Amino acid sequence: MENSQRMEISAVRATIKQLVHGQPVPDEVIQLAHDTVQSMLEEASGYGFTEADVIRAVLLPSFERHRGCECSTCKARRVEAEEDQIERWRTSLLQQAVS
Numbered sequence: 001m002e003n004s005q006r007m008e009i010s011a012v013r014a015t016i017k018q019l020v021h022g023q024p025v026p027d028e029v030i031q032l033a034h035d036t037v038q039s040m041l042e043e044a045s046g047y048g049f050t051e052a053d054v055i056r057a058v059l060l061p062s063f064e065r066h067r068g069c070e071c072s073t074c075k076a077r078r079v080e081a082e083e084d085q086i087e088r089w090r091t092s093l094l095q096q097a098v099s
Contacts (some may be wrong), residue, residue, distance in 0.1 A: 007036045009086070013062040047093045057089055 007015075015033040018025050037058060044054045061082055 005032070005035065006039060007032050009058065012036055012058060016059065017062055047096050061085065
């Protein structure tokens, strides 16, 4: 699958949240989210990660309680924390690839 056909992880999480809350989601968006996660599973397995590891990395941030309010400062902090988490995961992937 080409990168142009993959969703951003934040879009996958948003799609999952919509489905969990019973909100309508177009079939095309669901299929794209599914394909993106499948691609991530395939890629991560090459680095020794299990399906559970990937699913946890994708879903956990969606269902964690957010600290702070909905002001722009608190939202920015949450985005920054999410980016840090993704960077730690990438670093871990790279370290395992080198080993």
